[in-house]
Amino acid sequence: MKHLRLFSILLFLICFLSLFLYSQTEEKTRINEKQNRVTDFQKAKRILKRFYKKVGTDFYCGCSFADDTEVPGRLKIDFESCGLSSRKDNHRQTWIEWEHIVPAHSFGKDRECWTKKDCELNGKLVRGRKCCQAIDPEFNQIEADLHNIVPVPGEINADRGIFSYGEIEGEERNYGLCDFEVNFKEQTAEPKQNIRGDIARIYFYMEWKYRITIPEGRRKLYETWNKLDPPDTFEIRKNEIIERIQSVKNPFID
Numbered sequence: 575m576k577h578l579r580l581f582s583i584l585l586f587l588i589c590f591l592s593l594f595l596y597s598q599t600e601e602k603t604r605i606n607e608k609q610n611r612v613t614d615f616q617k618a619k620r621i622l623k624r625f626y627k628k629v630g631t632d633f634y635c636g637c638s639f640a641d642d643t644e645v646p647g648r649l650k651i652d653f654e655s656c657g658l659s660s661r662k663d664n665h666r667q668t669w670i671e672w673e674h675i676v677p678a679h680s681f682g683k684d685r686e687c688w689t690k691k692d693c694e695l696n697g698k699l700v701r702g703r704k705c706c707q708a709i710d711p712e713f714n715q716i717e718a719d720l721h722n723i724v725p726v727p728g729e730i731n732a733d734r735g736i737f738s739y740g741e742i743e744g745e746e747r748n749y750g751l752c753d754f755e756v757n758f759k760e761q762t763a764e765p766k767q768n769i770r771g772d773i774a775r776i777y778f779y780m781e782w783k784y785r786i787t788i789p790e791g792r793r794k795l796y797e798t799w800n801k802l803d804p805p806d807t808f809e810i811r812k813n814e815i816i817e818r819i820q821s822v823k824n825p826f827i828d
Contacts (some may be wrong), residue, residue, distance in 0.1 A: 588763045589742040595616065595726030600631070611820070612718045612719075612720060612819065612820050613711075613714060613715065613718060614707070614714045614717070614718050615672075615707070615714070615717045615718050617718065618672075618717075618719075618720055618723055619672050619723070619751065620722060620821065621720065622672065622723055623649065623724070625812075625815065626649075626725050627649070627697075629642070629808070631656075632651065632670060632724075632726050632727060633673070633724035633725055633726050633764060633769060633772075634673075634726045634727065634730055634754045634766070634769070635650045635658050635659050635726075635727060635730070635749070635752035635753070636656050636657050637643075637652060637653070637655055637727065637752070638652040638655035638656070638700070639651045639652060639670050639725070640652070642669065644730075646671075648670070649669060649670035649725070650669055650670075651666060651667070651668060651670060651727055653750075654788065656750075656751060656752060657751025657752065658727060658749060658750045658751070658752050660729050660749070661729060661733065661748040661749060661750060663728075663729045663732070664729075665731045666728035666732060666748075667727050667728055667729035667730070668728065669727075669728050669756035670725045670726070670727070670728070671725070671726060671727070671728040672723050672724070672725060672726075672732040673723065673724050673725070673726040673731045673734070674717070674722050674723060674784055675723075675724060675773055675777070675779040675780075676776065676777060677724050677735070678703050678717055679703075679736040680736070680746040680780075680786055680787075681689060681713070681716050681717075681780070681784060681786045682703055682706050682713055682717075684707055685710060685713055686710075687705045687706040687708075687709050687710040687713060688701075688702050688703070688705065688706055689701075690700075690705050690709075691813045693705035693709060694708075695707075695708040697811040716784055717718070719777060719780075719783070719784075719820070720797070720816045720820055721779055721780075721813075721816055721823055721824050722776055722779075722780055722821060727749070727752075728818060729749075730749060730752070730754055730756075733758075733763075733820070734756060734763040735814045737761045737762055737763045738762065738763070738789035738792055739755065739762070739763050739764070739765055739770075739773050739792070739796075740760075740762040740763070740764060740792060740795060741757045741762075741764055741795070742757045742760070742762055742764040753765075753766035753767075754766065762823075767802075767803065768803060768806075769801045769803070770799035770802070771799050771800050771801075771802065771803025771804060771805065772803070772805075772809055773796070774796035774797070774799040774803075774811075775800060775805070775824060775826040775827055776801040776824070777792075777796055778796070778800070778826045779824040779825070779826055782825070789808045800826070805827045809827055810827060813827045813828075
C-alpha cells in the first residue's frame with residue numbers, strides 16, 4: 575500500500591513536470607512565432623536589410639552595396655561595381671531603397687483607408703498609403719510581405735513608381751550600364767532578362783495570396799517570362815528563408 579502511494583505520487587510528479595515542460599515549450603514557440611511575424615513595412619525592411627547585406631547586390635542592376643559610414647541606417651551603392659549612373663537625381667540614386675514589385679497602390683487604392691478624408695497620424699491629417707499604414711492592419715500585413723520587396727537604386731525606384739513591367743522598344747539606357755528602362759509616356763518599366771521570371775512569379779503570388787489583379791494585358795507576357803527565366807538557386811533559397819520567417823512560401827517558385 576505504501577509503495578502504491580509512493581508510485582502514485584511519483585507518477586503525479588512526472589506528469590506535472592511533463593506538462594510544465596510542454597507548456598514552456600509551447601510558450602517559447604508562441605513567442606518565436608510572435609517575434610517572426612512581420613507586421614509592418616518598417617519591420618520588413620529591417621529583416622531584409624540583414625538578409626541582403628550578406629548578398630550585397632541590388633535587384634534591378636546587380637550593384638554592390640554596403641552600410642553607409644556617413645549616414646547611419648542607409649545602404650550605399652557602389653556605382654563602379656555595376657556601371658550605374660543617375661538619370662537626373664544623383665542624390666537619391668546613391669542609396670538602396672525597398673521596392674514593392676506589386677506597388678502598394680495596387681493593393682491599397684480600393685481600400686477605405688486610401689480615400690479616407692479625416693484620417694490622422696500623430697495629430698496630422700494623412701491620406702492614401704500613410705492613412706492605410708496608420709489604421710488598416712490588413713494593409714500593413716500585405717505591405718510587409720517579404721516576397722514582394724526587393725532592394726533597388728533609389729532614383730530607379732522613384733522613376734518606376736507604380737508602372738507595370740513590360741517590354742519597351744529600343745534599348746535607351748538612362749542609368750548607365752544598368753539594364754533597366756522606363757517609358758514614362760507608356761507608363762512601363764522594362765527589367766533585365768534574368769529577373770523577369772522573378773517578377774512574374776511575385777505577381778502570381780500576390781494574386782494567389784491576396785487576390786491582387788495582374789495589370790491588364792500583362793498576364794500572357796508574365797507567363798512567358800516565367801517560362802523563359804525559371805527560378806535560380808538564389809530565388810529558391812530566398813523563398814525558403816522567407817517561408818521560415820512568415821510561414822508562407824511562394825508556390826510558383828517551387
